[in-house]
Amino acid sequence: MKTTGKTRKYIYTITLFFITLSGFAQMPIFKRYYIADIPGFGWLAQFYVTHIMHYIAAIVLIALVTYILIDFMFNRSRLIKITRTGYLGILVLAGLIVTGVLMVFKNLSNIYFGHTTIIVLDLTHLSLCMMLLFVSFYSVIRKKSWVI
Amino acid sequence: MTSKISRRAFLKGSITAAGSVVATTGIARAAKSITREKQEPLVTLLDISKCIGCEECVFACQQANADKYPEPEKPFPKMYPTSKVPVEDWSDKKDVIDRLTPYNWLFIQHASAIVNGEQIDLTIPRRCMHCDNPPCVKLCPWGSAKQEENGLSRIDPDLCLGGSKCKTVCPWKIPERQTGTGLYLNLLPAFAGNGVMYKCDRCYNRLEKGEVPACIEACPEDVQTIGPRSEILKKAHALAREMNGYIYGENENGGTNTIYVSPVPFEELNKSIEKGKGKPHLNKVKDMMADGTNLAKAMILAPIAGVAAAFGKFYLSSKEDK
Numbered sequence: 001m002k003t004t005g006k007t008r009k010y011i012y013t014i015t016l017f018f019i020t021l022s023g024f025a026q027m028p029i030f031k032r033y034y035i036a037d038i039p040g041f042g043w044l045a046q047f048y049v050t051h052i053m054h055y056i057a058a059i060v061l062i063a064l065v066t067y068i069l070i071d072f073m074f075n076r077s078r079l080i081k082i083t084r085t086g087y088l089g090i091l092v093l094a095g096l097i098v099t100g101v102l103m104v105f106k107n108l109s110n111i112y113f114g115h116t117t118i119i120v121l122d123l124t125h126l127s128l129c130m131m132l133l134f135v136s137f138y139s140v141i142r143k144k145s146w147v148i
Numbered sequence: 149m150t151s152k153i154s155r156r157a158f159l160k161g162s163i164t165a166a167g168s169v170v171a172t173t174g175i176a177r178a179a180k181s182i183t184r185e186k187q188e189p190l191v192t193l194l195d196i197s198k199c200i201g202c203e204e205c206v207f208a209c210q211q212a213n214a215d216k217y218p219e220p221e222k223p224f225p226k227m228y229p230t231s232k233v234p235v236e237d238w239s240d241k242k243d244v245i246d247r248l249t250p251y252n253w254l255f256i257q258h259a260s261a262i263v264n265g266e267q268i269d270l271t272i273p274r275r276c277m278h279c280d281n282p283p284c285v286k287l288c289p290w291g292s293a294k295q296e297e298n299g300l301s302r303i304d305p306d307l308c309l310g311g312s313k314c315k316t317v318c319p320w321k322i323p324e325r326q327t328g329t330g331l332y333l334n335l336l337p338a339f340a341g342n343g344v345m346y347k348c349d350r351c352y353n354r355l356e357k358g359e360v361p362a363c364i365e366a367c368p369e370d371v372q373t374i375g376p377r378s379e380i381l382k383k384a385h386a387l388a389r390e391m392n393g394y395i396y397g398e399n400e401n402g403g404t405n406t407i408y409v410s411p412v413p414f415e416e417l418n419k420s421i422e423k424g425k426g427k428p429h430l431n432k433v434k435d436m437m438a439d440g441t442n443l444a445k446a447m448i449l450a451p452i453a454g455v456a457a458a459f460g461k462f463y464l465s466s467k468e469d470k
């Protein structure tokens with residue numbers, strides 16, 4: 001049981017790292033600010049590479065979140081309680097997944113979203129990402145667990 | 149012409165917009181746009197054999213779109229790091245018409261080829277291909293580029309920050325940047341953005357009024373035709389059969405809304421034309437968004453995998469309990 005929890009945490013941390021990195025790489029900033037010049041980081045300036053990486057990380061994240069949700073509902077809901085920080089984190093994560101999935105759908109051929117919808121989705125996704133980072137760092141620094 | 153949006157207004161608007169999305173407009177509008185009945189995209193057909201290279205289309209394009217051209221503020225703000233942010237200024241070179249620039253969205257490319265043992269010169273009007281699934285629109289991080297249901301794609305000069313990602317991901321490198329104009333001037337001009345990207349918008353404002361794009365109207369040789377996709381594709385194939393010719397644009401980048409028909413193979417034309425900055429190639433182009441589309445399909449399986457793993461765990465633990 002303990003091993004499963006640790007594995008879950010590692011997968012979540014690695015996924016969160018790559019999804020955030022590849023997400024920020026969607027903006028043309030890594031080339032401008034020399035990050036892509038660091039040996040081994042050149043791929044951060046290749047938009048198609050980071051786009052694919054973002055999608056792969058999103059697939060892992062959605063699978064993991066579904067697993068945790070079902071596991072909580074059937075196995076752990078009587079054993080653990082979600083904290084206020086946990087509810088905030090879950091809400092932000094859910095928002096990121098919903099806006100992200102809509103953006104993936106928007107990127108398919110012959111799908112037209114209204115211009116305002118696209119701008120709102122882009123900005124909401126970015127804002128929620130910043131919020132998730134804030135909640136995650138707050139949880140780590142202040143040692144606030146999402147469940148007790 | 150770009151209208152000015154203050155930094156405060158932009159941030160205020162962004163925060164308000166971000167706050168309201170989950171609850172109301174964003175998803176609702178998205179759902180509405182998904183369910184709306186689809187309009188067949190408009191496609192342009194260019195019969196290269198008819199083009200005489202008179203450049204009437206180029207001048208008509210410039211005249212029709214003159215009020216959309218940038219009027220940069222000089223001196224340009226210093227942009228950091230200076231070695232990484234090139235100043236791209238075309239405002240003193242507005243008369244350049246032998247390539248794409250922020251002030252010239254259509255130009256004529258010249259090619260020579262042998263047809264029936266005879267050397268002929270061909271001229272090819274070149275501009276944005278208006279892809280079916282345009283990477284410039286789909287991958288723009290701010291939603292500054294948009295695709296309309298009639299198939300055209302265009303860049304909003306009021307929102308574009310000039311990061312040039314659209315150009316990097318465009319298989320033909322079509323958009324061109326003008327520094328010193330647009331929204332970035334009102335945000336953090338020293339550290340983010342570098343102007344506005346410009347390209348053919350297929351005269352969206354004329355199409356809205358029921359008129360055809362200026363380049364089509366001005367052509368004395370009727371090189372271009374515009375119409376619904378199915379109709380134009382039928383015409384293109386009939387024309388290609390008739391001249392024993394070749395088609396470009398139907399399958400490039402997964403399909404575009406610009407179809408060229410030529411009496412000469414496009415591989416030959418591609419060898420002959422001058423290529424480089426502002427002068428797009430005529431290579432075969434794979435579907436740049438295909439990997440993303442395949443992964444999007446795989447994404448449907450992600451929650452199923454999650455559910456299966458959770459039930460697997462539940463099954464194993466209940467077996468252990470017994």
